[in-house]
Amino acid sequence: MANYFKFKIQQKLPRSLARAGIISTPNGDIETPAFIIGGTKATVKGLTNDQIKASLAQAILVNTYHLMLQPGVEVLVKSEGINNFMGWDKPTFSDSGGFQVFSLGMAFKKGLDLTSSSIKGDPKHARHTKSQLAQINDDGATFRSHLDGTQYYITPEISMQLQHKIGANIHMAFDELTSPLASNEYIKTAMDRTHQWAKRSLNEHKKLNLNNTKKQALFGVVQGARIEQYRKESAQFLNSLDFDGFGIGGIFEPQEIMQVLEWTNNILDPNRPRHLLGMGSGPIDLFLGVEMGIDTFDCVAPTRQARNGALYTYEGRINIKNSRFKDDFGPIDPDCSCDCCLNYTKAYLNHLFHAHEMLGPILGSIHNEYFVISTVDKIRQSILDGTFYKYKKDFILRYYQQEIDQF
Ligand SMILES: [Zn+2]
Known part of the structure; x- marks a missing residue:
C-alpha cells in the first residue's frame, strides 16, 4: 500500500x-x-x-x-x-458529492427550478418548486445549485x-x-x-x-x-x-x-x-x-439533533427543552466527561434553549459529539481487550430500555 x-x-x-x-x-x-x-x-x-x-x-x-x-x-x-x-x-x-446531487436533485424532487434565462449567476428568477434538479446519464450528472440555481455538470x-x-x-x-x-x-x-x-x-x-x-x-x-x-x-x-x-x-x-x-x-x-x-x-x-x-x-446527526435540543444519554435520548429539566441541576449525563457535562447543568441548558441563546446548541453539540465518539472509542477498546459482546449488551440494554419509557 x-x-x-x-x-x-x-x-x-x-x-x-x-x-x-x-x-x-x-x-x-x-x-x-x-x-x-x-x-x-x-x-x-x-x-x-x-x-x-x-x-x-x-x-x-x-x-x-x-x-x-x-x-x-x-x-x-x-x-x-x-x-x-x-x-x-x-x-x-471528503465525499464525492454524489449523494447531494442525488438528494438535493433527483430523488426527493425538491429545490429550486429556474427559467432558462436565469442560468449562471442570475438567480433572481429562481422559484421554489417540486421539480427535478438533477439529470443523470452514463457520462455524468447535470444539476443546479440549491443556492442560486447555477447549472453544473459533474462527471x-x-x-x-x-x-x-x-x-x-x-x-x-x-x-x-x-x-x-x-x-x-x-x-x-x-x-x-x-x-x-x-x-x-x-x-x-x-x-x-x-x-x-x-x-x-x-x-x-x-x-x-x-x-x-x-x-x-x-x-x-x-x-x-x-x-x-x-x-x-x-x-x-x-x-x-x-x-x-x-x-x-x-x-x-x-x-x-x-x-x-x-x-x-x-x-x-x-x-x-x-x-x-x-x-x-x-x-451529521449528533450536531443536527443537538441544535434541536435532542441530547444523548446512556439511559436514552432526552429533549432538553422538556419542562421537567427546568430545575434539574444535574449534568446531561453523570457518566459523560465532556465540557458540557463537567461544567453545566440541565437546568441551564433548558434555559439557553428556551431563550434561543446560541450557547445552547453549542454545548449540546459538544456533548453529543463527545458521547458518540467516546462510545465508538470504547467499542474499539472492547475489541482490544475482548469485552465487545458484554459492552454491546450492557450499552443497548441501558440505552434502549430507557428510550422506550421516554418517547
Ligand atoms: Zn457530556
Missing part, C-alpha cells in the same frame, strides 16, 4: 467481522473503529477546532458538493487545501479534480445513489453505472496523484441497495480494483445494516478499511456496523 496511506489491523474480534486498527495519513493516524465528525461546509456547525478536538474527534469529513458551490474549490487551492483553510491539522475525508473525472483541489487525505469515487423507492431494474442500472464511474474515478485519481505533492487516498463506493445479488456483485467489482479502501453507501433502513454489511464485507478485501457513508438512526448502528466489519463512520 502507498506510503501516504496505510491500514494496519491490530486485533480481530472472534465470530465477527470486527477489527481494531490504525489508518495512517499524512495528517496523522486514526485509531479504528472511529466516528468521523461531519464538517459538511468546512465547519462542524457551531464548534471551534479546539472544541472539536476536545470532543475526541480524530478526523473530519467535508462535502464536495457544498464546497464546490461555496466558497468554490479555487479558494481551497489558494489556501493549499482543506486542512489549511479550516486550520485543522488532523486527518480529513467522475470532475469529481476527482474537485476532490484533489479540496485536498482531503481520503476521498471517495463518484457514485450514483438510488432512491429507497427505486425499482430493481433501476438499481441495477445505477449500480452498473457506479462501477463504470469507479473505474473512471480511479484512472483520473491516479493521474492527478502523480502530479500532486500532497498525495491522497481513494475509496471506491459499494452500492446495490437492498438486493443481495447486486450488493455482492458490487463488492466483487470494487474489490477487483486497487482502491485504498471502500465506502459503503445507500443503506437507508437501520434493519438493513447487518444484512447488507454481511453480504458486502465478507467479499471486500479485509486488509483495506471500510467506511459506512452517512450512517443512520442511533447508537445501535455503531455496534452493528463494527460487528459487521466497518472501520469508520460519518454522520
